[in-house]
Amino acid sequence: MNPNYKNLYVFEDGTKKRNGIYSPAIDRFILVDDYDYHVTLQTTELLTSKLSLVAWVLPPGAEEMTNDNCLNYTFVDKTTIKVGQATMSQSRHITQIKFGNPENKIYNAGPNPAFAQGDSADTLGKLIEYANYVHTVSYAISIIEPFMATALSNTKRFGDAYVPSAWTANLELAPDRTGLDKGILFELKHILYMSDSIEEAAGAIIDVWKNNPDDKAVVIYYFYYLLGVEIPEELKFTQTALPKTISWWLF
Amino acid sequence: MLNPNDTLYFHSIAYDGYHNRYWNSVKQQCGEGGQFFIDIARKFTPSRLVSRNGDWSLPWQQEIIPEFEMPAYDPSFSKTYEQVTDERAQWVRQEIAQGKKFAIMYSGGIDSTLIMAALIKNLTDEEKTSILVCASLHSIAENPTFWKKFIQDKFKVIDSGNLKYDYLIEQGYIPITGDTGDTIFGTVMGLGIYANYDFYISELSPESKSHLESIKTEISNPDVHFSNYKDIILRHFKLDGSPDFPELFYRKLVKNINTSTVPVNSLHDFFWWEIFNTKYLNCAVRGALYFNDRVDCKTAIYTIIDWFHNDDYQRWSMVNNNNGQKIVNAINNYKMAARNYIWNVDRNDWYKHFKLKFLSLSSIAGTQPVDHLDPTRYPAKRVGVTKDFEMLYLDDPGVKEFFLTNLQNYKIDW
Numbered sequence: 001m002n003p004n005y006k007n008l009y010v011f012e013d014g015t016k017k018r019n020g021i022y023s024p025a026i027d028r029f030i031l032v033d034d035y036d037y038h039v040t041l042q043t044t045e046l047l048t049s050k051l052s053l054v055a056w057v058l059p060p061g062a063e064e065m066t067n068d069n070c071l072n073y074t075f076v077d078k079t080t081i082k083v084g085q086a087t088m089s090q091s092r093h094i095t096q097i098k099f100g101n102p103e104n105k106i107y108n109a110g111p112n113p114a115f116a117q118g119d120s121a122d123t124l125g126k127l128i129e130y131a132n133y134v135h136t137v138s139y140a141i142s143i144i145e146p147f148m149a150t151a152l153s154n155t156k157r158f159g160d161a162y163v164p165s166a167w168t169a170n171l172e173l174a175p176d177r178t179g180l181d182k183g184i185l186f187e188l189k190h191i192l193y194m195s196d197s198i199e200e201a202a203g204a205i206i207d208v209w210k211n212n213p214d215d216k217a218v219v220i221y222y223f224y225y226l227l228g229v230e231i232p233e234e235l236k237f238t239q240t241a242l243p244k245t246i247s248w249w250l251f
Numbered sequence: 252m253l254n255p256n257d258t259l260y261f262h263s264i265a266y267d268g269y270h271n272r273y274w275n276s277v278k279q280q281c282g283e284g285g286q287f288f289i290d291i292a293r294k295f296t297p298s299r300l301v302s303r304n305g306d307w308s309l310p311w312q313q314e315i316i317p318e319f320e321m322p323a324y325d326p327s328f329s330k331t332y333e334q335v336t337d338e339r340a341q342w343v344r345q346e347i348a349q350g351k352k353f354a355i356m357y358s359g360g361i362d363s364t365l366i367m368a369a370l371i372k373n374l375t376d377e378e379k380t381s382i383l384v385c386a387s388l389h390s391i392a393e394n395p396t397f398w399k400k401f402i403q404d405k406f407k408v409i410d411s412g413n414l415k416y417d418y419l420i421e422q423g424y425i426p427i428t429g430d431t432g433d434t435i436f437g438t439v440m441g442l443g444i445y446a447n448y449d450f451y452i453s454e455l456s457p458e459s460k461s462h463l464e465s466i467k468t469e470i471s472n473p474d475v476h477f478s479n480y481k482d483i484i485l486r487h488f489k490l491d492g493s494p495d496f497p498e499l500f501y502r503k504l505v506k507n508i509n510t511s512t513v514p515v516n517s518l519h520d521f522f523w524w525e526i527f528n529t530k531y532l533n534c535a536v537r538g539a540l541y542f543n544d545r546v547d548c549k550t551a552i553y554t555i556i557d558w559f560h561n562d563d564y565q566r567w568s569m570v571n572n573n574n575g576q577k578i579v580n581a582i583n584n585y586k587m588a589a590r591n592y593i594w595n596v597d598r599n600d601w602y603k604h605f606k607l608k609f610l611s612l613s614s615i616a617g618t619q620p621v622d623h624l625d626p627t628r629y630p631a632k633r634v635g636v637t638k639d640f641e642m643l644y645l646d647d648p649g650v651k652e653f654f655l656t657n658l659q660n661y662k663i664d665w
Contacts, residue, residue: 024446024582024607025582025583025604025605025606025607027582048392049395049396049601050605051601051606051607052607076450076453077450078446078447078450079447079450086609087443087446089442089443089446089607090607090609091609092389092392092393092609093359093393094388094389094392109449112581113468113580113581114579114580114581114583114584115583119600119603119604120583120604123600123601123603123604123605124604126600127601127605193395194395194396194399196601
């Protein structure tokens with residue numbers, strides 16, 4: 001075998017590929033990420049409750065674009081870029097990731113004048129702030145899910161992925177031990193999907209942890225550690241019984 | 252059997268993969284006129300353009316279905332968009348009071364959200380029980396906040412994925428669509444230019460590029476006539492293999508505008524007029540003709556209610572150009588009057604400022620024939636409607652001869 005999947009991660013010269021989120025409505029990138037396009041796609045999906053977006057593995061030539069200046073950058077030629085059968089400016093909210101090639105040139109067009117002032121400028125500012133928050137939480141959720149798999153006890157994911165339905169017809173598979181219909185990580189994602197602000201989302205996330213603290217001491221600890229913030233006061237009560245077997249893999 | 256001299260109420264030439272070979276063979280047998288007409292479909296499939304006001308020659312005789320004639324231009328029309336919309340909802344109330352029940356084709360897009368917002372604002376909870384919402388997961392994904400706040404557990408909902416209008420009509424519902432919403436505000440054709448403006452002008456001469464850069468934000472300024480944008484319009488009309496098509500199509504549109512009775516000034520006016528006049532019939536009847544297999548097309552056309560198809564919406568559309576209500580200056584503020592109406596109901600800033608126009612109909616109504624397997628009756632085979640409301644299928648006797656003969660005789664007359 002001579003697999004080609006590595007082309008998704010590095011250019012021919014070995015430089016690591018980055019990824020980002022493009023907004024057709026703003027006609028600019030709203031976020032750039034250096035690490036993991038799977039997480040960026042999840043962030044994109046979570047933000048589609050606000051606007052249609054397309055995740056991209058960035059093409060070569062976009063090195064100058066960063067998360068600080070991406071609101072100035074767009075594609076030179078969008079007429080040939082399709083998302084499904086539609087042009088990118090008509091891409092639907094159930095989105096996908098596109099892999100950029102050298103023809104998808106990106107350039108610094110400056111800020112979009114349609115969002116230069118007034119309500120639209122304010123809303124764009126809130127979007128960027130919220131997008132970066134969602135991306136950070138999206139990373140935390142995505143890292144916790146596999147690393148805390150046994151703590152979360154997600155038998156449903158394993159069963160759905162590897163076991164025929166007939167084998168588990170009489171078994172009860174669950175996303176975790178919380179009793180929540182789709183599990184606690186779904187609740188976190190749904191909060192991000194439906195919230196209008198960081199404050200609203202952060203408060204709702206605290207409530208979810210607070211109402212489902214059993215066996216979650218380590219998960220909650222890592223979640224806030226990954227966000228880079230102190231564990232909120234309302235959740236400190238969950239941290240009194242960290243198990244001695246805790247794996248300090250993050251340190 | 253169809254005769255080449257017969258009069259149609261509707262025609263459709265589609266480059267959709269099914270009949271490309273057939274239309275290509277017809278094109279090879281035609282002169283400049285017929286080739287141009289088929290090129291319209293190659294560029295903007297499906298080609299169903301017919302004028303409601305002003306010159307627009309066709310290869311065959313065609314009349315406007317009386318229901319869809321354009322109301323007279325009335326410069327004194329003063330109702331607001333909100334007023335027209337509320338009155339439309341009040342009409343639905345009156346119909347419900349008489350025992351009617353309605354099925355709303357809800358995609359989550361601006362037009363169908365406007366319809367839902369108007370009903371939410373104007374109907375009582377009791378009256379809302381006469382409303383069925385036809386939706387798919389796409390409808391939820393386009394505006395989940397609206398779904399959660401205003402539709403979930405508040406209206407009856409049916410999965411629209413595999414249903415067509417015939418099912419709804421047979422169940423006793425009057426379907427309501429927003430298919431002519433685009434005609435009231437402008438057109439997808441214009442949005443294509445606005446979204447790619449910088450790229451298009453990068454290919455033009457330095458003089459043209461400089462001029463077009465200076466008027467980029469004037470797309471809805473009535474003092475900047477659309478002819479100032481001719482170079483970028485021609486670029487947008489570019490069609491591989493037909494170098495003369497852009498100029499021919501532009502001149503045909505201009506002739507139509509110059510012979511019409513409604514003012515058309517700005518670039519957005521230009522594209523608005525194209526859909527409000529020549530594409531209106533397609534928007535108004537395509538649901539009845541292509542998303543319906545069992546109900547005869549006349550019954551379907553007159554039963555399905557297009558929310559925006561009434562005289563007041565059309566009159567509003569004719570007197571509200573270039574005042575910021577149709578578009579301000581970019582694709583994210585297209586249909587501004589509708590965005591404002593919706594915002595007054597849901598207060599959703601995201602939707603107001605970021606919602607884009609998508610092609611919605613195919614995402615909320617089934618396109619595959621579900622109740623018969625005769626491939627000659629597939630929707631893709633439907634190419635016209637006679638003045639007797641007989642549906643024409645491409646393989647029916649006389650139909651191919653009708654198109655070939657008339658396209659061969661068609662001359663450029665502009």
